[in-house]
Amino acid sequence: MEQIGLAAPGGELSLWALFMQAGFVVKLVMIGLLAASIWSWAVIIDKTLAYGRMRRAFNRFEDTFWSGQSLEELYRSLSDRKPTGMGALFVAAMREWKKSFERGAKSPISLQNRIDRAMDVAMAREMEAVENRLGFLASVGSSAPFIGLFGTVVGIMTSFQAIAGSESTNLAVVAPGIAEALLATALGLVAAIPAVIGYNKLSSDAARLSARMEDFADEFSAILSRQLDERAAAGQRPQAAE
Amino acid sequence: MRVGLVTSGLLHAVLLTWGMLSLSAPESFDVQDVEALPVELVSLAELTQVQKGAEDARKDGPSAPVPTEKPPVDKDAVNVGDKERDQAAPETETQKPVEVEQTLLPKPSEAPRPEPDRPLEPVLDTQPEPKPEPTTEMAALPEPRQPVEPDPVKEVIETAEPLPEEPQSRIPDSVPVPAERPERPPAQTARTDSRQETREREQAQAAPRAPDNPSKEDEVAALLNQEQASGGGAQRTRQEASFGGRQNTGGSELTQSEMDALRAQIQACWSPPAALDAGDLKVSIRFKLDRSGMVDGRPTVTKTSGNRAADESARRAILICGQRGYKLPPEKYDAWQDVVVNFDPSVMFR
Numbered sequence: 001m002e003q004i005g006l007a008a009p010g011g012e013l014s015l016w017a018l019f020m021q022a023g024f025v026v027k028l029v030m031i032g033l034l035a036a037s038i039w040s041w042a043v044i045i046d047k048t049l050a051y052g053r054m055r056r057a058f059n060r061f062e063d064t065f066w067s068g069q070s071l072e073e074l075y076r077s078l079s080d081r082k083p084t085g086m087g088a089l090f091v092a093a094m095r096e097w098k099k100s101f102e103r104g105a106k107s108p109i110s111l112q113n114r115i116d117r118a119m120d121v122a123m124a125r126e127m128e129a130v131e132n133r134l135g136f137l138a139s140v141g142s143s144a145p146f147i148g149l150f151g152t153v154v155g156i157m158t159s160f161q162a163i164a165g166s167e168s169t170n171l172a173v174v175a176p177g178i179a180e181a182l183l184a185t186a187l188g189l190v191a192a193i194p195a196v197i198g199y200n201k202l203s204s205d206a207a208r209l210s211a212r213m214e215d216f217a218d219e220f221s222a223i224l225s226r227q228l229d230e231r232a233a234a235g236q237r238p239q240a241a242e
Numbered sequence: 243m244r245v246g247l248v249t250s251g252l253l254h255a256v257l258l259t260w261g262m263l264s265l266s267a268p269e270s271f272d273v274q275d276v277e278a279l280p281v282e283l284v285s286l287a288e289l290t291q292v293q294k295g296a297e298d299a300r301k302d303g304p305s306a307p308v309p310t311e312k313p314p315v316d317k318d319a320v321n322v323g324d325k326e327r328d329q330a331a332p333e334t335e336t337q338k339p340v341e342v343e344q345t346l347l348p349k350p351s352e353a354p355r356p357e358p359d360r361p362l363e364p365v366l367d368t369q370p371e372p373k374p375e376p377t378t379e380m381a382a383l384p385e386p387r388q389p390v391e392p393d394p395v396k397e398v399i400e401t402a403e404p405l406p407e408e409p410q411s412r413i414p415d416s417v418p419v420p421a422e423r424p425e426r427p428p429a430q431t432a433r434t435d436s437r438q439e440t441r442e443r444e445q446a447q448a449a450p451r452a453p454d455n456p457s458k459e460d461e462v463a464a465l466l467n468q469e470q471a472s473g474g475g476a477q478r479t480r481q482e483a484s485f486g487g488r489q490n491t492g493g494s495e496l497t498q499s500e501m502d503a504l505r506a507q508i509q510a511c512w513s514p515p516a517a518l519d520a521g522d523l524k525v526s527i528r529f530k531l532d533r534s535g536m537v538d539g540r541p542t543v544t545k546t547s548g549n550r551a552a553d554e555s556a557r558r559a560i561l562i563c564g565q566r567g568y569k570l571p572p573e574k575y576d577a578w579q580d581v582v583v584n585f586d587p588s589v590m591f592r
Contacts, residue, residue, distance in 0.1 A: 015262050038250050046246030 018180045023158045029151030029184050033144060037191035040140045043133045044198035051205045054085055054130070058212055061086045085126055085209075086216045092122035093220055112225050119217045126213060130206050134199060141196035148188015155181025287497040320460050496577045500570065504578070507568055512559035514587045515551045523547050525556040525585040529564075533575055537564035544582065556585040 019030060064074065065086075075094040083091050096118040100111045159177025166173055319328035496504075514523055526545035530538040541560050543553050560583065570578050 015258075034254070038254050039247075041250035041253060042243070042246040044246070045249050046243050049245065 015183070018176075018183050021176065022155060022180045022183070026151045026155040026158075026181065026184055029147055029154075030187050033148060033151075033184070033187040033191045036140050036144055036147075037187070037194070040137050040191065040195040040198065043137055044194065044202065047133065047198075047202045047205075051130075051202070051209065054209055057084065058086050058209070058216075061090075062216070065090070084129075086213055088126055089119050089122050089213060089217050090220060092118045093217075093224060097224060112221075112228060115224055116221055119221065123210075123213050123217055127206075127210050130209055131203075134202055134206065137195045137199035137202065141192050141199055144188045144192035144195065145185070146188070148185040148191075151184025151188070152181045155184060286499075290497060318457055320457065320464070496570075496574060500574075504568060504570060504581070505583075507563055508559055508583060511563040512556065512585065514555050514585075515549075523549065523552040523585065523587045525553050526582060527556050527560060527585065528580070528582045529560055530580055531564075531568060531570075531578060533572065535564075535567035535570055537561060545584075552585075556583075559585075 019027065022030065071094065075091065075098075078087050078091050079095075093115050096115050097111070100114065156178060159174070159181060162177060163169070163174055321328055321330055524545070525543060525547045527541050528544045529541035532538045537560060541557050543557065546553050568578075
């Protein structure tokens with residue numbers, strides 16, 4: 001931000017001059033709005049990159065999952081490193097499955113319930129990581145215009161008081177104060193518009209990711225349920241033969 | 243998150259720098275010179291009551307005054323000043339005696355008198371001049387003849403009376419003139435009639451110079467000596483000539499507002515008979531006023547409405563209000579000494 005200092009070649013109405021002649025409250029508002037803008041852009045960039053990574057990871061995982069590879073092998077390769085997204089769901093479900101069979105649990109219905117619940121929890125955890133900081137964008141988008149407006153109102157108030165003191169209604173006296181005050185609204189809008197657009201885009205992206213994870217969870221749950229049924233049928237048959 | 247933050251920060255820094263450089267000083271608006279539209283409020287009286295003015299007067303000078311009767315300048319006045327009667331100004335205490343250099347014309351008695359018998363010679367010399375007239379027609383050159391100084395000659399002719407005076411006189415001056423004469427004749431080739439004209443002109447020039455009247459002499463001196471007026475005298479106004487109309491347009495007429503004032507004064511006293519149709523009640527009444535604004539004599543109905551009650555009410559209105567006297571500008575008495583008032587209730591109760 002040091003560059004700002006060098007660039008003020010123009011007359012009285014350059015951005016820097018406008019900022020410098022603003023009152024304390026207006027300056028505070030402007031700085032806050034600038035920070036909000038920087039942070040919301042940071043969130044937008046970060047989330048866009050993260051969602052892209054996540055989508056690619058989902059594709060890769062689905063490819064390996066449906067490639068006919070043994071689930072045991074997949075579980076072993078995934079559980080070593082900390083998995084995210086669909087991998088986390090898969091690992092959570094497989095862990096529950098393995099635990100149940102290692103202890104020799106008999107009831108397939110309760111096992112099915114436990115696996116679903118484990119996957120729900122894993123998904124909730126994943127979705128929280130996906131959706132965090134989107135709320136900041138939403139609140140910047142809705143409140144930044146108001147904050148800017150507040151700065152403008154305060155700036156115009158003080159500039160009108162100054163005008164009353166100067167006892168001149170010349171537009172050249174009135175204009176700089178109002179321009180300076182309007183800069184606060186401009187900054188509010190500058191912060192709010194990308195935040196609103198980014199929030200809408202990112203939340204729809206997040207909803208798509210969560211739908212994909214839910215789909216996977218349902219499919220995997222179906223697969224496990226089929227396995228349980230097959231095992232139960234295989235277990236009953238020897239019993240019936242006895 | 244760090245990647246996003248750094249990228250965002252850099253983005254903002256770049257944007258702000260660009261904004262500082264390019265949006266720093268917006269071009270100020272090109273304000274075009276708006277020509278101010280001069281608006282002047284002109285009252286009606288300014289158009290209807292224009293005073294005569296001078297065309298070459300200063301435009302920002304005072305407005306033309308209402309003409310006053312100016313007594314004619316006293317022709318025989320001797321003293322300089324502003325007073326009506328010619329009188330020597332008494333010295334006031336504030337005024338110190340000023341030495342005034344008066345450029346008086348020489349009194350005739352002081353003029354040099356040539357000897358009676360001698361001056362005749364130049365006269366004789368000038369007479370035979372037409373002799374050397376050549377036949378060649380060339381441009382007339384009457385100017386060289388002027389150094390003759392005919393004044394003393396003329397005086398001598400007029401006052402032929404020989405006055406034995408001081409022996410010291412201008413005789414030697416006039417004597418050389420004929421001596422120089424013989425050199426010039428070839429140049430004097432004008433026709434005789436033109437020479438006669440010059441002679442006549444010379445006579446005309448010479449005639450008024452003879453100061454026969456001492457008072458006229460003083461008048462000339464008074465004109466020449468433009469000293470501060472110290473009272474007395476007959477030159478009246480010092481006001482500059484000012485702009486005005488070509489001629490006076492009725493400075494003595496009533497303006498519209500003054501007519502309205504008179505109408506309002508009469509209206510206050512008029513109560514037309516109530517039960518009648520308003521359209522029938524148009525009455526014209528003529529009456530005379532004296533200088534104090536009182537009604538002089540009995541108002542006469544010049545145009546009756548056909549209704550006796552209405553006529554009488556109008557006449558009564560004029561008389562009632564006239565008891566106190568109408569308030570009208572006394573300097574315009576000529577305009578309102580004879581008034582005709584039209585009573586029209588349809589206009590009155592609007």
